[in-house]
Amino acid sequence: MSALVVFDSNYGNTESVAAAIADALGGSAVLVSTVSPDSLTGVDLLVLGCPINGWRPSPRMLAFLDQLGAGSLRGIQAAAFDTRLRSPIHGDAAGKVTRKLKSAGAHVLARPTGFIVEGKTGPLADGELDRAREWADSIVTALAS
Ligand SMILES: Cc1cc2nc3c(=O)[nH]c(=O)nc-3n(C[C@H](O)[C@H](O)[C@H](O)COP(=O)(O)O)c2cc1C
Numbered sequence: 001m002s003a004l005v006v007f008d009s010n011y012g013n014t015e016s017v018a019a020a021i022a023d024a025l026g027g028s029a030v031l032v033s034t035v036s037p038d039s040l041t042g043v044d045l046l047v048l049g050c051p052i053n054g055w056r057p058s059p060r061m062l063a064f065l066d067q068l069g070a071g072s073l074r075g076i077q078a079a080a081f082d083t084r085l086r087s088p089i090h091g092d093a094a095g096k097v098t099r100k101l102k103s104a105g106a107h108v109l110a111r112p113t114g115f116i117v118e119g120k121t122g123p124l125a126d127g128e129l130d131r132a133r134e135w136a137d138s139i140v141t142a143l144a145s
Contacts, residue, residue, distance in 0.1 A: 001044045001045060003022065003025040003027025003045040003047070004022075004027055004043045004045070004047070005048075006031075007048070009031070009051065010053075013051070013123065014050060014082075014083045015029070016129065017081065017124070017129065018047075018049050020132045020136070021049070021135070023133075025045065025047070025139065032061055037069075040073075044077060045109075046073065046076050046077070048061065048078070049080065049082065049083075050093055050097070051083045052084045052092065052114075055091025056092070056096060057082070058093070061093070061097065070103060070104065071104065071105040072104050072105065073101060073104040076106045077109050077143060078107065079109050079112075080108075081094050081112065081114065082094040082112075082113075083117050084116060084117070085120070086116050086117075086125065092114075093114075109139050110142060
């Protein structure tokens with residue numbers, strides 16, 4: 001199985017989460033600005049992760065999503081996460097990305113999940129990398145069932 005984590009990150013926090021998830025999935029993590037949907041050929045499991053910026057996915061992740069045509073991810077298993085502030089008005093990115101994954105035809109395996117950063121530049125809150133690995137493990141379990 002080929003697993004690819006495509007992430008965006010301004011300060012490295014989402015990158016750390018993406019690396020932990022890729023490691024748990026036995027795959028690799030790549031920066032969203034270095035890939036296009038055409039380069040997803042052969043990918044079985046696609047995980048998208050980005051920071052919430054302005055209550056929605058980061059601009060570079062939005063640009064990537066804009067390139068996904070209807071049905072372009074048919075046959076691919078997928079999931080999405082974001083990083084966000086510990087705030088009651090953090091907004092959402094992972095849910096919006098997940099809706100786009102579904103409209104592109106992907107089969108979504110896991111609930112969209114947010115990992116907490118303690119401020120705009122981080123760091124990640126205590127325990128979030130462990131929670132990221134557990135979330136990745138839940139994807140592996142869903143793949144096997
Ligand atoms: C321009 C900008 C807008 C942001 N807007 C939000 C927001 O709406 N909600 C939120 O929870 N965090 C917001 N943040 C904080 C990000 O969640 C935080 O910078 C990010 O998770 C850190 O991850 P990174 O190091 O991978 O960039 C914003 C950050 C920036 C730079």
